[in-house]
Each structure stands twice: as C-alpha cells, then as structure tokens.
Amino acid sequence: MMNKTIEIIKDHRSIRDYKSDQIDESIINEIIVAAQSMPNSINGQQTSIIVVQDVQTKAAIAEYAGGQTWIDEAPLFLLFVTDFYKTNLAAKKNGLTQQIHESVESTVVGAVDVGLNMGAAIIAAESLGLGIVPIGGIRNNPQGIIDLLNLPKMTFPVAGLAIGYPNSESRKKPRLPINTFRHDEKYQTENLEKEIDNYDLLMEDYYKAINRAQTINWSTSTSNTYKQVYFPKVYPVMNKQGFNNDK
Numbered sequence: 001m002m003n004k005t006i007e008i009i010k011d012h013r014s015i016r017d018y019k020s021d022q023i024d025e026s027i028i029n030e031i032i033v034a035a036q037s038m039p040n041s042i043n044g045q046q047t048s049i050i051v052v053q054d055v056q057t058k059a060a061i062a063e064y065a066g067g068q069t070w071i072d073e074a075p076l077f078l079l080f081v082t083d084f085y086k087t088n089l090a091a092k093k094n095g096l097t098q099q100i101h102e103s104v105e106s107t108v109v110g111a112v113d114v115g116l117n118m119g120a121a122i123i124a125a126e127s128l129g130l131g132i133v134p135i136g137g138i139r140n141n142p143q144g145i146i147d148l149l150n151l152p153k154m155t156f157p158v159a160g161l162a163i164g165y166p167n168s169e170s171r172k173k174p175r176l177p178i179n180t181f182r183h184d185e186k187y188q189t190e191n192l193e194k195e196i197d198n199y200d201l202l203m204e205d206y207y208k209a210i211n212r213a214q215t216i217n218w219s220t221s222t223s224n225t226y227k228q229v230y231f232p233k234v235y236p237v238m239n240k241q242g243f244n245n246d247k
C-alpha cells in the first residue's frame, strides 16, 4: 500500500445498490467542499452543484436518465453543472460582453472542471465509506433536467453522481492494460489491437462472473454505444442554453 488515499482511489467500483440510510449534512458538506477545492480553469470557477435529496425530484431525475432505479435508491444525488452564468455576471459587472460560452472551448473547459470536481467528490465520498455511481444518463433528456432544477441560460447539466451507503459490494471492473493508457514520450499504437483482444477475453470472464446473460466484452459494448450519437439532445439543448459551439 502506497498510502490510504491512493488505496481508496484504486479500490473504486461503481455502486448501484444502496441502503436507505440518510447521509448526515456534515458529510454532504464535506464532500461538496472537497469538490470545490479542486483546481479550475483561470479561477473562473465555472461549476455549480445541485444537491438533490427530495424523493420526488430524484424520481424525476431517475426517469429522465432512462429509468435508472439506483438514483431513486440513493439518498443523495449531486448534479454537476457547467456554469458560465456566474462568469457572465462578472462580465456584466465590468460592462463587458462574455463570449466564451459561444466557443467550443467553453465545453472543454466546463467538462474538464466538472470532471475534476466530480473526481474529488467521488474520492471524498468513498473515503467516508459511501458508494457512488456517476450518471451521464441525465444527458438523455437535458431539457427535462434544466426545467426541473431551474438551470439558467449559460449553464448545462454535464453529469450527476448518485451517492449512498452500499447495500452490497460490487466487483472491481478491470481496466485496459496500463500500457494502452500510459504512453511514454510519444503515443504508441503498436500493441493496442493485441491488448484489446486480451482485454476482451478478460471482460468476457468478468461479465460471466457477474452473471450477465449475454456474452459481451469491451469492444462489443463500446462499439455498440458509439455506433450512434447516443445522447442526440445534447447539441440542440446546449445551443438553446447559449453554448453555440461554433467558434
């Protein structure tokens, strides 16, 4: 063991089965403060988190996310919002016109910052014995989420995080071999196909071990998702929110 923090990070697995136990406000606050402590682009602090504990609101989110029952079960749901509304107030205060939200750069900046905030929230939650599962499924119906949670223009719901005390352990999901992830000095393409073949076999065993009926592996599941634009409402709704993504 290198140290406790790294051990917790390496032990991550998503949890989709929660106890009904509530989470103390002091713990929720600690998770949110940890999330806000991450570095962020230009100190613009272009993230907001909506803290949802209301049962009916969570039920609506679960529905919008394609019927993900673990959102109902988890006592806490955090919605990570990329937020150029606050930075626009800064622009107004200074008599300037904000342009960043019209550039694809805002989408990159916003997603990176949200990812960092969410990563810290995950590690904080897991270090306190909680389980989590990120929820990209909210982008299935971004307008529904925007209306439900009163998100203003120049904001966009990037991802959610369901949090609760685990009711059962899940099995740690193996990752692609580290040499497909770590490229020393320059990008290495040579071994990727062979490593993907090996990983597909490993994942077939993994899915068998967790009693998935069908034979799936990494390349079948990934390619079946990526053969289409799986959340087609993201682009039009982002546009409507003011993220033109045309510069």
Ligand SMILES: Cc1cc2nc3c(=O)[nH]c(=O)nc-3n(C[C@H](O)[C@H](O)[C@H](O)COP(=O)(O)O)c2cc1C
Pocket: 012, 013, 014, 015, 016, 065, 068, 133, 134, 135, 136, 137, 138, 159, 172, 173
């Ligand atoms: C941004 C993001 C969005 C995700 N969206 C969902 C989701 O909507 N529903 C879900 O059950 N899991 C979701 N996941 C969890 C991934 O499926 C999971 O992290 C991945 O399969 C690896 O498994 P592990 O987290 O157990 O290691 C999401 C993960 C991330 C990072």
